[in-house]
Each structure stands twice: as C-alpha cells, then as structure tokens.
Amino acid sequence: MENFLSVHDAASVHDLIGLAAKIKAAPLDYDKTGQHKTLINLFFNPSLRTRLSTEKAGVTLGFQVITMDMAGGWKLEFEDGVVMNLDRAEHVREAAGVLSQYCDVLAVRSFPELKDRDADYADRVINAFVKYATVPVVSLESAIRHPLQSLADCLTIREHRRSARPRVALTWAPHPRQLPQAVPNSFAEWMIHWGDVDLVIANPEGFDLAPEFTRGAEVVHDQAAALRGAEFVYAKNWSSYSDYGATADLPDWIVNEEKMALTDDAFFMHCLPVRRNVIVSDGVLNSDRSLVLQQANNRTWAAAAVLAALTD
Ligand SMILES: NCCC[C@H](NC(=O)CCC(=O)O)C(=O)O
Ligand SMILES: NC(=O)OP(=O)(O)O
Secondary structure (H helix, E strand, O other), rough: OOOOOOHOOOOOOHHHHHHHHHHHHHHHHHOOOOOEEEEEEEEEOOOOOHHHHHHHHHHHHEEEEEEEEEEHHHOOOOOOOOOOOOOOOHHHHHHHHHHHHOOOOEEEEEOOOOHHHHHOOOOHHHHHHHHHHHEEEEEEEOOOOOOOHHHHHHHHHHHHHOOOOOOOEEEEEEOOOOOHHHHHHHHHHHHHHOOOOOEEEEEOOOOOOOOOHHHOOOOOOOOHHHHHOOEEEEEEEEOOOOOOOOOOHHHHOOOOOHHHOOOOOOOOOOOOOOOOOEEOHHHHOOOOOOOOOHHHHHHHHHHHHHHHOOOO
C-alpha cells in the first residue's frame, strides 16, 4: 500500500480487516513493525480519538510518534505560483518536503470548509501532501473521507454481526452545526467495497450523498423503512451535498428507543463525538446495544493495520 486515503488504497478490504483483528488479538507480535521508524501526525482540526488511537497504534508497533497541532505551525499556502506576500508564511511544497525527512509515515487531518463544493471535493490539503511528500501519507479524516474510521467500523461490524450478510442502515440524524460528509461518504464506500453487508442509506430529501460514494446502495428518504429489519444502525449528521453545506432542522430524525424497536434488535453505531438527545437518545446510547466505545477501541487496531501495511 502506497498511501491510505480511501478504500481504493487497500489491496483487499477483507485482508486489511483481518490484519486489524490479528493485531488486536496479539499486539505484542507486532511490536517490532515500526522499529527505527517515525510517524508524524498533523492536525489542522480538533480530535480526541483519531489523535490518541493513532498515537497508541504507532507506539504499540514500536514507532516513534510525533504529533503536531497545526494551529501552532506556520499558516500554509497550497496554491502554486502565488506571490506569498499575505499571511501564509510557508508553502506546502517545502513543509511536506521537510516533514518527509523527519518521518517514515505522514498522517494528516484536514476538514472541508463547506463553502465551495468543488474546492472541498478536490481534497486539496491531503492531495498536496501526497504530491509533495516522499513518504506514505495517511488520511486522519480529509475533506471528503474518513477511512480509518470506516476500517474500524468494518471490524466492529465483523465482530458483532449475527448473520453472514447483515442489513446495515446508515441514517442521517439532526445536529445544530454544519458538518462534513466525510464520515458517511467513507462509511458507504467501505460497506459497498467490503461487500459483506446490505447497505441502506436513509436521509431527508436534499441530503443525498455524492453518488460516487453510494453507488450500489439503496437510498431512501423514509427513516423507518430503512431501520426495519436492520442489524446495525449507524447514525451521523451531514450537511447537504446538492445544496452544498446547507443544514436542516429536523429533530424527528433522532435515533431513539422507538426507532430502534423497528430494527432486528440492532446495534447502534456512531463515530463520536455525539450530541446526546439530538442525534441519539440517552436511552439508546446508554443501552447494551450501543457499540460506540467498541468502535473507538477499534480505531487503534485499524490504525495499526494501516501502519503495518504501509511499512511492510
Ligand atoms: N471525526 C469524527 C467526526 C468529526 C466531525 N464532527 C464534528 O465536527 C462534530 C462537532 C460537534 O458536534 O460540534 C464530522 O462530522 O466530520
Ligand atoms: N471519530 C473520530 O474521528 O473522533 P475524533 O474527531 O475525536 O478524532
């Protein structure tokens, strides 16, 4: 694997999930994988799980790990050929070149601005690091994808499924802020490429995800219809793709006990952080059907599998 930006970078989704499970079962067997190697994590946005699970994965495999919050670095220029006489002090070309001399794997988190769809969907920040770095680049959630989350979600579903081919319902849920499409884009893309589940996506009219991520899945605008018979319910808010960045005040899309009663005794999933009693009720989140902590745990093993595959 050259870089880890999307499901398309995995030679085999099954093998990568399998490797994550193997490392989870026997982490000490892999403690020399990153010996004499350095991982640098760059964050342009906040994080709890991604930062700490990726650091933990690196340390577990024997990497030296350096994490930098880019709020403390120079403001980077990403355009080529510009006269840099404003507030951006350093070009990504130099930054990526410098960092490549300090590490063996470079991981980057950079969210979208949710103003200009073409600019966000060009995934400019992560792609600039890929272009100018000379080491493998890992996405820690880019403008349009969150592949480490999705890999962890595949592992979590594999560990908890009751049938060989479970029905997985990804449902839009309410939120007070304008959020990216990265998590649901990536989740849909991984579920479809993995091929071990039947994916149904429920969202309000006007909130369909970009077709490039959902082709092969059923998309409905009736949440109850999607939840009926589901073995997993994955809730997430996202802002509109078609009316780019628009939000909607639809509190009835909350996932509560009444909605979960429509399912086949489903497990509840969310990537976290989650707004209680907005996205999901306390009752569902506190119940034994909630897998949110297991998902967060599996972030470590997903990151470990990716680091191992990149440095193999
Ligand atoms: N990394 C997982 C989710 C990150 C981000 N969520 C957020 O920004 C939620 C913040 C809030 O609830 O205010 C998102 O949706 O892509
Ligand atoms: N799920 C996830 O990526 O969480 P953080 O934003 O806290 O890293």
